[in-house]
Amino acid sequence: SRDSSRLSVLTEAVERQDWDYLTMHQYYCLFTVDSQSLSQNILHHPNLNGAFELMRYVLEPNERLSQEVLYLFANFPFPITRIAMNWPRIHHQQEQKFVQFMGLSVNFQSLMTACMRRKYPPLVRELYHGVGITSLIFQRIVFTAILRCVWKSSQHLEKEALTILHKNIEHFYRMNHPISLPSNLEDDDQHWSGLLCDLWRRSLSQPHPNNIPTHVSDLHALQPQTAQAAARRRGQPRIHDPAQPHRLLQIQPTQPNLQGATRSFFPDRTYVQPQQRDPNPTQFGLHQANLRSPVLKAQSAGPPLYQFVTGFAKHPARFKDAGRKIETWSLPLKNLNTIPKDIIRNVGEPATRTVNKNSNMLRLRCVKWPSSEPEPPDEHAWAIADTYWAPNTYFTFNDTLLHPRKKLYYGKDLPIDISALVKEGDNTLEIAVLREADDKRYLEYALAIEVIGFQSHDIIKQHCLTVNHIPATQTLDEIKSKLSATSLDDEISIVANNLTINLFDAFSASRICDIPARTKTCRHFDCFDLDTFLQTRPKKGDASIVDHWRCPICREDARPQHLIVDGFLEEVRRKIDEDGLFQTRAIIFNQDGSWKPRIE
Incomplete structure (x- = not known):
């Protein structure tokens, strides 16, 4: 019956402890029964409909199950709320795997097209890394679905192909960690694709049963019950014929091309994609739209x-x-x-x-x-x-x-x-x-x-004017020390007895700084205006961008906690204002501690 075929695969998943399949299957059923019980990460995913349509294409539509069985599946192995409460870490881990599958499921159509062109079904690595399928059972189901579209083979040929798949799975998972990749990807792909291509070539020389089409152009002549009956005989979910109206992919008939059959779904590992002259992430980074800040x-x-x-x-x-x-x-x-x-x-x-x-x-x-x-x-x-x-x-x-x-x-x-x-x-x-x-x-x-x-702007400014305010005497001592002939470093020699300090703001270059500021790591005494510096930080949304805190003069670290206000230059500004010398661009500081405006 319709219910028993899906139940048999679910039973196999329990016996094999394929929790990835159990999670995918439960989410698939919940999407039909009670979609609001799914997390916001799933419901608001940009590829929500595409991912569930892929599952609908490969598995039987939930609407064909009896209501009692569908409700049972939606709450198996436990209600989703109970899983989240009793096993939160496992629940979060499985949800993240499913979200990753949703993001990568957009590659399924490209994979299907590639398989139709090269005339052999997908490799395990293509299913795992290309489409995000981590379940061994679901890998087999998708493999079988694509196999029937590509080969329209007999049960005997399909059995041999599944044997190759199982060996490919054992080899792939021998790496012991999902983020590891073999060092010889190209050779690895050629080995498994070569086995599948040899099987396909042998099938061309064998007579085909009358009820199995021998050409891709005969794909639309395949009656749905043929594939469905085969699925029921093997105890697997029904694989929908691509000719049905609800199919996910539009596949154009192609002629066999054994010459390109060994081409991998992934590029060669030595391939280096050229750098764009003018990077435009809104156009070329769309595949990572889910990573937007x-x-x-x-x-x-x-x-x-x-x-x-x-x-x-x-x-x-x-x-x-x-x-x-x-x-x-x-x-x-x-x-x-x-x-x-x-x-x-x-x-x-x-x-x-x-x-x-x-x-x-x-x-x-x-x-x-x-x-x-x-x-x-x-x-x-x-x-x-x-x-x-x-x-x-x-x-x-x-x-x-x-x-x-x-x-x-x-x-x-x-x-x-x-x-x-x-x-x-x-x-x-x-x-x-x-x-x-x-x-x-x-x-x-x-x-x-x-x-x-x-x-906030006000708190940063207040902190600089109080906690990080450098008294004039401290700046004077530092300048005198710099102009002093005595030094512990033999490589340093004094070649001048005065020091020029610029007073104009480094940004506007048109007026004296209202609040002269620099950073604790600056080795110069030139300053920039604090308000102007803060107001010119680029913003995104309602806050500034993180990595734009560098001194405009020396490019050192100028994060707010390291900004200081120079009390000496504040006194210089007040004296210049009193004397009416508003256009003074710089002062000359002498070795004895005196200073004077520089004549332009």
Whole structure:
């Protein structure tokens, strides 16, 4: 019956402990029975309908099951709310796998077209990495569905193809970890595709049963009950004939092409895609649209918010074991109420986050750091370093595969926001590097988990004018020390007995700074105007962009916590105002501590 064929596969999944299939099947049935019980990550996924239509195409439509059995399937092995309550970690892990499958299911049509062209069904790696199918049973079902469309073979030929599939599965999972890939992908693909192509060639020389079409052009002549009956005999879900009106794919008949049969669905591993001259992620990064940064919304109207790196949840460190095995970082976290939640309002739109001055976010970032340096970068060197992802690195955070946005599509490498993935208690980051034995490039990088904080314009300004205010005497002593002939460094020699300090704002270059500011790491005494510096930080949404905090004069770290206001230049401005010398662009500071306006 219609119910028993689906039940037999479900029974097999329980016996084989294929929890990925049980989860997919339960979500598929819940989508029909009670879609609102599914999580927001699933309901608001941009490829929601495409993923479930793929399952509908491969499995039998839920509408053909009896209502009692459909309700049973939707609550098997347990009601979804009970699974989430009693086994939250497993529930989250399975949900993330399904979300990954939804994102990659858009590749199914391309895979189907490729299989029709090359005349053999998909390999396990193509199903796993290309379409995101982690269930062994669902891999077999999809393999069989495509096999019947491509070959229209007899049961004997199909049985031999499934034997090759099972061997391919055993070989693939011998790698012991899903983010690992074999070092010889091209040879591996050629081996398994060669076995399938040999089987196809043998079938061409054998007579076909009358009820099995021998040409692709006969595909539409295949009666639905033929494939359905074969599925029932094997105890599998029915595979729908592509000629039916509800089919997912529109497949055009093609002639056999054995010459290109060994072509892989994936490009050769030595292939390097050329860099775009003018990267346009809105056009060329559409396949990573789900990785867009959330839109930040201020919780209340008021002074503008600025976001910047305030510290580290995990300090910068080099890769240790990632080049030899899976390296694991543990990240214990508590009091996560300051991390804003992602809100997805409409399908296809980026998530939004409501933030205030107490909010925090976390992100993973990697930078180049020469192996000749004995220590990892300090916070100032780290803050001004550009993001670069080490070649062939793979990350999972709390069992969720992370996808970095690369220079190829975005013009530069971008950090990975992990705020939505953190949980109370222990968090785990797994790191793997795919490399040749003599490839040491990964040792030239450092990795850290940053904490992003928020602050308002007024509070930053007040902090600089009070806590980070440098008295005039301190600046005078520093300038005198710099002009002094005494030095502990033999390589330094004084060649002048005065110092020129610019007074005009580095941004406008048209007036004296109202609030002269620089950073704690600046080696110069020239300043920029504090208000102008803050107001010129580029914004996205209701907050500034994180990585735009560098001194406009020397390009050193200029995050808000390191900005200082120079009391000496404040006194210079007051004196110049009193004398009416508003157009004075610079002063000359003498070795004895006196100063005078520079004559233009």
